[in-house]
Amino acid sequence: MGSLHPAEKPKAIDLSHHLNNLSRSRHPSPLKDILKYMVQPGMISLAGGLPHPSLFPFESLHTRAYAPDSNLAPGETKHGVVDIHIPQTSASTSNIAIALQYGPGTGCSPNLVSFLREFTARVMQPAYADYEILIHSGNTDGWNKIVNLLCEFGDYILVEAHTYPSAQALWAPMGCKGAPIAMDGDGLLVEDLRRVLANWETDHPGVRRPKLLYVVPVGQNPTGSTMTFERKQAVYALCVEYDIIICEDDPYYFLQLPAYAPPASRKQESQQDEQALLASLVPSFLNLDYQGRVIRLETFSKTLGPGNRLGYFVCNPIFAERLLRATEVTTQTPSGWSQAILAELLSAWGQSGYLTWLRNLRDSYAIRRDWMCDLLAERFDLENSPVPTEGVLAFAKGHGSRADRKQLFSFVQPKAGMFLWLKLNLIGNPEYERLRAAAGPNVEAQWNEAFWMQMIEAKVLLTPGSYYTPWEGRDPSPNRRKEEGVTYFRLTFAFESHEEMRLGIDRMARTFELSWNLVA
Structure with missing residues (x-):
């Protein structure tokens, strides 16, 4: 659908029945x-309480940015x-007069909206014709507005089995709960979504079925998994079948990395042209969305800096109009x-x-992943x-070929994003076996x-996986495995230098060895 000429694409279907009571009101x-x-030309306004722009204390702004073809490789x-x-x-x-003035909720820069509309058509290629672009203040702000668009108090929201904690901290006070969907190295599992x-x-019994799926499909936070196009197709088909709205929170979309290869077999990739770059990206859910049931959250946080606090929605006209109404009385422009x-x-x-x-940004993160x-x-x-x-499975150094070796953890080499997810195997760890024998909670x-x-005492900081456990209420579902x-x-792998990363991995490995009593 995404490759059709705009005139051949369908318009979004009427999904207004998904709007919650707050949004309808x-x-x-x-x-x-x-x-x-x-x-309007010739209008003399004695109405609006707008400060006069000559009283803004800024005459002009001059800044220098990197050229788009700058070398972003670490250390260069x-x-x-x-x-x-x-x-x-x-x-x-x-201009400053407009930038610092009160403005419409759609955004005060028509040039920016026009650029993003062309970029969306060129790169994402939505499968329906009448999508809208609406500026927001970053994806956290965007997700807040989506929850207040679609969710009633006490609703369930479909989420990945490991999900971004700030996303659920937003809806938990509303009495909402997560319905977790199992995952593997390629993201959420279609068969488990169907089962749920x-x-x-x-x-x-007696509880309304979820009508919203929150998903980070590329470089998922925290697991680093990336959904294949085939899996996205199957997820979208299920959402059509069960009338589910998809929130596609996709801050790492352009950080889709080439497959990891060990140093001995690693080849220097030649610079890709624009078409090769676009062909290397797994298409967005928008590319499949012929009904307008995807709300895509785009952000500049991972590409141009989180302090910009700027991003945008891509969604159908009904949702865009309601999101605009909320923007007018909350964040404004x-x-x-x-x-x-x-x-x-x-x-x-x-x-x-x-x-x-x-492209250069992606290549820099690929180096860091490597x-x-x-x-x-x-x-x-x-x-x-x-x-x-x-x-891959990880064992203590020098123990990989031993008959008594103990698997410490496993991980999937990330194909996108900024994160690597360790799954620790605690069986055989002395302290874990002691705790299990004591049968404590x-x-x-x-x-x-x-x-x-x-690890903190060893001066290396990781994020505990428990932070990403979906909130299911005080009594989790008995079907949870x-x-x-x-x-x-x-x-x-996004932040530290190579030497700092080496020191951190050394400290982490030493902590594993001590915990598993594997110190020589």
């Missing part, structure tokens, strides 16, 4: 109506700059500074230049798991907390 802000009349000198100049007033470019939906009335700066930067780079920047996988291979004995979706949680503190003898930790 919103009315346009009458004060925002004034703004559209104020810009970045070459080339682009000068960005934003005057106080201007008829043809972004097909058995909902039996497993949750996102930061005018950010909109003006990014509008001018992206205009200077152009569509192809932005894609070049994203660092971490290389260092794990140096510090542990690794072998491929017989189950491909489990990736929450044995895995007790062990996990103690081991985490041991508890993993005995298993716990998780998340590592990131």
